[in-house]
Every structure is written in structure tokens, then in C-alpha cells.
Amino acid sequence: MNLTSRSFIALLGFCIFVSSLELQAKESVDLVVSANYVLTMDRNNTLLEKAAIAIDKGTIVAIGNAALIDEHYAGRQHISSANQVIMPGLINGHTHSAMTLFRGIADDLALMEWLTKYIFPAEIQFVDPDFIRAGTQLACLEMIKGGTTTFVDMYFHPKEIAKVVDECGVRAVIAAAVIDQESGYAKNFDDAMNKAESFIQEWKNKNSRITPAIAAHAAYTIAPEKLKIVRKRANALDVPVSIHLSESKAELEIVNNLYQDTSINHLEKIDFFSGPTIGAHVVWPTAEEIPILVKRKVGAIHNPTSNMKISSGFAPVSEMLDAGVKVGLGTDGAASNNDLDMWEEIRLTALIHKGRSLNPKAMPALRVLEMATRTGAEAIGLAQTSGSLSVGKRADMILISLDAPHLTPLYDVISHLVYAVDAQDVQTVIVDGKILMQDRKVLTLDEESIIKNARAIAEKVNREIRLNK
Ligand SMILES: [Zn+2]
Structure with missing residues (x-):
């Protein structure tokens, strides 16, 4: 090797050294x-x-x-x-994702008639693991396409829900539904609790995007002794509880007849709020109940479309936020919405509370965006990981x-x-x-096959019950 080629190699080495320094x-x-x-x-x-x-x-x-x-x-x-x-990303604090397959099945009804005449019977007849898988995939597809990155689910066959969430990449609190009646998924309360515990044991600490939880349907559908069991088991397993809370006047009437109390007071008396709780709806809290939500750090999820569609009423959102309640937004299931579009919930929240209060300053735009993001994350217990774009x-x-x-x-x-x-x-x-x-192409789900599959299940539903037809 002559001097020139040695110099060349030295120079080349120096250049590589400088460029690696730059890198x-x-x-x-x-x-x-x-x-x-x-x-x-x-x-x-x-x-x-x-x-x-x-x-x-x-x-x-x-x-x-x-x-x-x-x-x-x-x-x-x-x-x-x-x-x-x-x-x-937007945080949908309350939904029943697989109910996308019941989208449009029964409209223009109040909560109790809608639930008992249409939804509960349809669930007994059709909800199985395949239904949940197909419906949850459809829901995740719709939510991803609309900018929802986290949702709180409350439904049956939670292991199927978790598998879909695991595969498609979103973040979710998955609350295994517990109700004190036969559901098609569980024979009774004990069966539902066993299934919830098995799900939690399998999925806790398995995927950091998935937070398992228990969903107690409501104070009017589950007896106090059983609600106490839900809370006790949730605390022992260190998971949150989600519950429909003070949703409608009909609920208050049932709770009053059974326990001579209002829902939130009733649950407070049985120590139901002694662990992380996500309360869905909270349309009818009394002035005395709002401080209970603050003291017990109960997150409240406002679902304006569902509350109006099934004529439940207008939640006192400004009053709850002013008092210090962490209020997030949700769509509820697609059977009472009828979509999972969080932008619609954002817009309605900004509008209806101005109309309700005759005050244009009642619900400023930024406050609503907080509910869809940072405050929503606080309401569902995910403030450490989600809700804002911050280092860490x-x-x-x-x-x-x-x-x-x-x-x-x-x-x-x-x-x-x-x-x-x-x-x-x-x-x-x-x-x-x-x-x-x-660029609007979902990379983790096969849109075409999910829609095809959903249509095939809907055909079966339509053929067998011909609801509302
Ligand atoms: Zn709900």
C-alpha cells in the first residue's frame, strides 16, 4: 500500500468518525x-x-x-x-363496545322499556363469544377512525374483549359485567362474579394497555349485599369498579321504593365507593350527593347523546365540575347513541349546557376538550399514562x-x-x-372483513327477532 492510498484510508476513517459524531x-x-x-x-x-x-x-x-x-x-x-x-387521543369513558351489533335495533324508547323489552332479551338470545369478538372489533374500528384512543368497556365475555383490544392496539379499561339476573353470558350473580375474577386474574399485568375491572350494572339491578361483594372483591383484586349511576328518574324511583333513598346516598351507605369507581351518566345527583362524589373521588362520565336519546335528562355537569368532580365524556353503547363518535359528544356537551342554563359561558370549549382528554383520564384512573401530551x-x-x-x-x-x-x-x-x-387507513384491523362479519351477524339477529319491524 503506497502513501497516497494510506492517506485516503485515513481520511475516509476520519470522515466516518466525524459523521458518526454528528449522528x-x-x-x-x-x-x-x-x-x-x-x-x-x-x-x-x-x-x-x-x-x-x-x-x-x-x-x-x-x-x-x-x-x-x-x-x-x-x-x-x-x-x-x-x-x-x-x-x-380522545377518551370514551363509558361504552358497551359490542353493542355496535345492536345499532338501530330499538329507537325512540325510554331507558326502562328499551332495556327490559329489547336489550336484555336480545342479549340473552345473541350475545356469545363470537358476537362479542365481532362487535368489539367493529367498535374498535369505529373508535380508531374517530380518534378515540382509550375506552372504558362494560360488557359480557371480557376475555374476548381483551383479545380484540390486545390485537388492535387501543387502550381500554375492560369492566366485566355483573348483573343479578340471567344474561346469556352468566347464569346468575355468582357465575358472573366468578367469570369476572377469572378474567381479572388472566389479564391483570398482562398488557399495560389493558386495565381489567368489574362492572356492577346499577344500584337498581343488584341487591346491596351483592354490591358489597363486588366492591370487596374489586378491592382485594386491586381493580376499579364501573357502574351506571343515577342515570334516570325511573332508576331513582326503583331505588327509592326498594331502599327509601337516592342512588348515590344508597351506595355511599353500603361503602360502595371505598375504592376507585367510574360512575356512568350521573344525571340526577342531588346537591348533597355531589360532595360525596368529590370526597370519594368517583369519576363521573357524561353521555349527552344517550341521556337525550333515551330521555334520561341533562346531567348537572357544570355544577359537578365546579364542585371538583372529575367528569369525563362517553358515548354509551351504540344501541342508545347510535354511534361511537366522541366529537358528537364533545359538541353536544358544549351546546346543551349553554341551552339548559341560558348561559353562553356555562361550558367553554376548552373545558369540554379537557373532559374528552385530561379530566377524562383522571375520571377513569389513567391520569398517569394518558390524557395529555407531556414528557413521560x-x-x-x-x-x-x-x-x-x-x-x-x-x-x-x-x-x-x-x-x-x-x-x-x-x-x-x-x-x-x-x-x-x-392517513385514514387502519393498520391493525381488517376493515372489510369486520364489516362483512358484522353484517352477517346482523342478518341473523334481524331474521330471528325482527325487532321493531
Ligand atoms: Zn351504559
């Missing part, structure tokens, strides 16, 4: 996401312009000015979307296009998110750092 200067991360706007929904509801988020091993490691993030982080994958807004939290976020005619022009991002954005504007969905949907 080392940038921290290598799994994913960098950038857009014109990042609404963090942190404590200050910070809105950043031309910002980016660095994500590694499912966690947000940095967030800030896009140029600065680019200077410090090299993403193995990069999503750059100019005219979009990045925000935390899990990377659950959505990217929304601002290009549509109904989002033009743009003066105020928050105004658009509450009053104008639709589910179809959500372009990309990331949960736990994994891309579940990109």
Missing part, C-alpha cells in the same frame, strides 16, 4: 411527529405552533419547537403533517387535518376542535407509540 449528537428515537399545531392539553392547555413530539418505546420523550426537536432527535420513523393539529406519558395522540371546507378559515384551533371537527377529519392515530391509523 451521536442526535438521540435516536422510534418516531418523531410534527405538525403546524400541537395542543398538549397539559395543565396549562399549551398550544404550540410548528411543533414536534419525539416518541421512544411508547413514551413521549420530548415535545416542543419542531426545529429544536429535529436538532436533537433522529426518528427512525417520521410523520410530518403541515396543516394538521396533534392532540391527545404514554404516546397516545391523534392528528387532525385542518384542510376541509368546514374547517376553513382557521382563527382558533380550539374553536374548530369543539364546534366543527368531525370524526372523518382524524387522519392518524397513535397509541402507546404505535401507529394504528395513518
Whole structure:
């Protein structure tokens, strides 16, 4: 080897050394996401312009000015979307996901008639593991396409629900339904409790995206002694409990006839709130009951569409938030909504409480977005991992296009998110750092086969019961 070639090799080695130094200067991360706007929904509801988020091993490691993030982080994958807004994924705090297969089965009825004449009989007849799998897949598909990254489910065959959640990549609190009557899934209360415990033992600490829980249907369908068992077992297993709470006047009437009390007071007296509790609806709390929810840290999930559709009423959401109750938003099941569109719940919440109170300041847009994200995460016990885009939290976020005619022009991002954005504007969905949907293509579920399967089950339902026809 002559001198020239030795010099050349030395120079080449020096260049490789310098370029590797440059590479080392940038921290290598799994994913960098950038857009014109990042609404963090942190404590200050910070809105950043031309910002980016660095994500590694499912966690947000940095967030800030896009140029600065680019200077410090090299993403193995990069999503750059100019005219979009990045925000935390929406949290659906109450649903019965597989009821998507009962969508439109019985409309224009009040809660008790709807439940006892149509829903309970249909559940006994049709709900089996295949039904739950197909219905939950359909629900997850719909939720991902609408920007929901976390949901609280309350339904039968929870092991099937967990398998679908595990596969499709969303985050969920899965509450195994317990009701004091035959359901098709369980013969009776004891059977349902055994199934709930078996589910919890199998899925607790199995997948960090899945939080197992127990769902006690309601104070009017389960006797106090049995509700005490639910709470005791949930505390022993260290899992939360979800319950329909003070949903309708009819519920209050039944509880009053049985126990001469209102629902929340009744549950407080039997120490039902002695562990983490997610209360769905909370339409009729009395002024004396709201402080109980605060003291016991009971999360309240507001479901405006369902509450209006089955004529349950208008929950005193402003009053609960002012008192310090953690209030989140939910869709309820698709049989009483009839979709799982959280943007609709956001918009309705912003509108109906202004109408109800004759006060345009009653429910400001930002307060509603908090309920759909950060406060919702607090209400369901996931504040440590979800609800805002902050360093150290899990990377659950959505990217929304601002290009549509109904989002033009743009003066105020928050105004658009509450009053104008639709589910179809959500372009990309990331949960736990994994891309579940990109440019509206869901990557973790087979949309065509899920819809085909759902239609096949619906044909069977329609043929056999011909409800409402
Ligand atoms: Zn419900």
C-alpha cells in the first residue's frame, strides 16, 4: 500500500468518525411527529405552533419547537403533517363496545322499556363469544377512525374483549359485567362474579394497555349485599369498579321504593365507593350527593347523546365540575347513541349546557376538550399514562387535518376542535407509540372483513327477532 492510498484510508476513517459524531449528537428515537399545531392539553392547555413530539418505546420523550426537536432527535420513523393539529387521543369513558351489533335495533324508547323489552332479551338470545369478538372489533374500528384512543368497556365475555383490544392496539379499561339476573353470558350473580375474577386474574399485568375491572350494572339491578361483594372483591383484586349511576328518574324511583333513598346516598351507605369507581351518566345527583362524589373521588362520565336519546335528562355537569368532580365524556353503547363518535359528544356537551342554563359561558370549549382528554383520564384512573401530551406519558395522540371546507378559515384551533371537527377529519392515530391509523387507513384491523362479519351477524339477529319491524 503506497502513501497516497494510506492517506485516503485515513481520511475516509476520519470522515466516518466525524459523521458518526454528528449522528451521536442526535438521540435516536422510534418516531418523531410534527405538525403546524400541537395542543398538549397539559395543565396549562399549551398550544404550540410548528411543533414536534419525539416518541421512544411508547413514551413521549420530548415535545416542543419542531426545529429544536429535529436538532436533537433522529426518528427512525417520521410523520410530518403541515396543516394538521396533534392532540391527545380522545377518551370514551363509558361504552358497551359490542353493542355496535345492536345499532338501530330499538329507537325512540325510554331507558326502562328499551332495556327490559329489547336489550336484555336480545342479549340473552345473541350475545356469545363470537358476537362479542365481532362487535368489539367493529367498535374498535369505529373508535380508531374517530380518534378515540382509550375506552372504558362494560360488557359480557371480557376475555374476548381483551383479545380484540390486545390485537388492535387501543387502550381500554375492560369492566366485566355483573348483573343479578340471567344474561346469556352468566347464569346468575355468582357465575358472573366468578367469570369476572377469572378474567381479572388472566389479564391483570398482562398488557399495560389493558386495565381489567368489574362492572356492577346499577344500584337498581343488584341487591346491596351483592354490591358489597363486588366492591370487596374489586378491592382485594386491586381493580376499579364501573357502574351506571343515577342515570334516570325511573332508576331513582326503583331505588327509592326498594331502599327509601337516592342512588348515590344508597351506595355511599353500603361503602360502595371505598375504592376507585367510574360512575356512568350521573344525571340526577342531588346537591348533597355531589360532595360525596368529590370526597370519594368517583369519576363521573357524561353521555349527552344517550341521556337525550333515551330521555334520561341533562346531567348537572357544570355544577359537578365546579364542585371538583372529575367528569369525563362517553358515548354509551351504540344501541342508545347510535354511534361511537366522541366529537358528537364533545359538541353536544358544549351546546346543551349553554341551552339548559341560558348561559353562553356555562361550558367553554376548552373545558369540554379537557373532559374528552385530561379530566377524562383522571375520571377513569389513567391520569398517569394518558390524557395529555407531556414528557413521560404514554404516546397516545391523534392528528387532525385542518384542510376541509368546514374547517376553513382557521382563527382558533380550539374553536374548530369543539364546534366543527368531525370524526372523518382524524387522519392518524397513535397509541402507546404505535401507529394504528395513518392517513385514514387502519393498520391493525381488517376493515372489510369486520364489516362483512358484522353484517352477517346482523342478518341473523334481524331474521330471528325482527325487532321493531
Ligand atoms: Zn351504559
